[in-house]
Amino acid sequence: MSVEVMEEEWLYPEEQVRALLEWVRGQEGVERSVYPFMRVVAEQALRPGEARGLRVSDVVLPERGLGKLTVRYRGKVREVPLRSPSVEFLRAWISEAGLREDDLLFPDLGGRSASTSVYQRVWEQAQEAVLPRDERYWWRLGEPISILRESCLVKWLGTGISPFMVAELAGVNPSWLALRYPHCFHEKDAEIDWDRLADVMGLPESLKW
Numbered sequence: 001m002s003v004e005v006m007e008e009e010w011l012y013p014e015e016q017v018r019a020l021l022e023w024v025r026g027q028e029g030v031e032r033s034v035y036p037f038m039r040v041v042a043e044q045a046l047r048p049g050e051a052r053g054l055r056v057s058d059v060v061l062p063e064r065g066l067g068k069l070t071v072r073y074r075g076k077v078r079e080v081p082l083r084s085p086s087v088e089f090l091r092a093w094i095s096e097a098g099l100r101e102d103d104l105l106f107p108d109l110g111g112r113s114a115s116t117s118v119y120q121r122v123w124e125q126a127q128e129a130v131l132p133r134d135e136r137y138w139w140r141l142g143e144p145i146s147i148l149r150e151s152c153l154v155k156w157l158g159t160g161i162s163p164f165m166v167a168e169l170a171g172v173n174p175s176w177l178a179l180r181y182p183h184c185f186h187e188k189d190a191e192i193d194w195d196r197l198a199d200v201m202g203l204p205e206s207l208k209w
Contacts (some may be wrong), residue, residue: 003179012149016131017042023126029094031112033106034122036093040106044069044080045152045170048145052113057085073171080169081100119145153177157184 012020025035035155041051042149050071059082060208067082067090082090090105099105099189123145149170156166158175163185167174178185 003176004182005182006154008154008181010147011154012147014155017177019130020123020126021202023130023180024122026127027122030122031108031114031118032097033108034079034119036089037112037114037119038123038145038148039089040069041151042080043086045149045156045157046071046080047073047149048116048119048169049073050171052104052116053107054183056094056099056103056105057101059090059094059105061087061094071171076171078168078171114147117194147159154184157181 003166021035021039022028025039037048037051037075040046040054041048046069050073053072058080059067060070061067061082065082067087069080069082071078071080093099094105097107099107102115103111106114108118124142127141127143153166157163163174163177167177170177
């Protein structure tokens with residue numbers, strides 16, 4: 001399996017993602033679906049193409065408890081849980097936009113799926129407006145929207161969520177996560193109890209010379 005490594009310094013910390021989304025939300029003249037689209041990609045670690053294909057019928061928004069998104073990718077279906085803030089946000093968005101059951105969740109002004117170029121243009125404007133002009137971020141201008149998904153996945157791994165669970169939510173294999181984000185799997189300053197390891201690995205007395 002050949003997977004390009006995503007180094008830690010290439011990703012956006014949570015406060016940077018928040019600042020970028022806040023900028024997008026505050027822009028006038030931008031198609032109204034752009035901000036909710038980017039927010040869902042960032043919070044649920046969806047592929048942008050997955051988010052573009054979502055319909056209102058793919059969302060379950062209960063009054064209490066977790067909601068869920070039904071996501072489709074290359075013929076496979078998976079369910080992604082939604083926490084209460086996301087449930088409330090999407091319920092408000094659907095109501096405000098007047099969306100019906102069969103409508104796209106993030107339509108353009110004509111009710112169709114917005115082109116990638118529309119989202120990417122706004123995203124590039126947000127990067128230019130928000131990212132500090134330093135070595136860490138300024139060179140990242142033009143990074144695709146998928147960096148929001150990448151940053152979310154690394155955040156999940158960093159909070160201690162099982163890689164198997166993260167892989168299931170993201171629609172990838174656990175091995176892909178390890179190859180893509182190796183820095184998330186490095187044990188720093190780990191102490192090994194060699195005596196305990198020797199006991200576990202040792203042969204029973206009956207097999208010793």
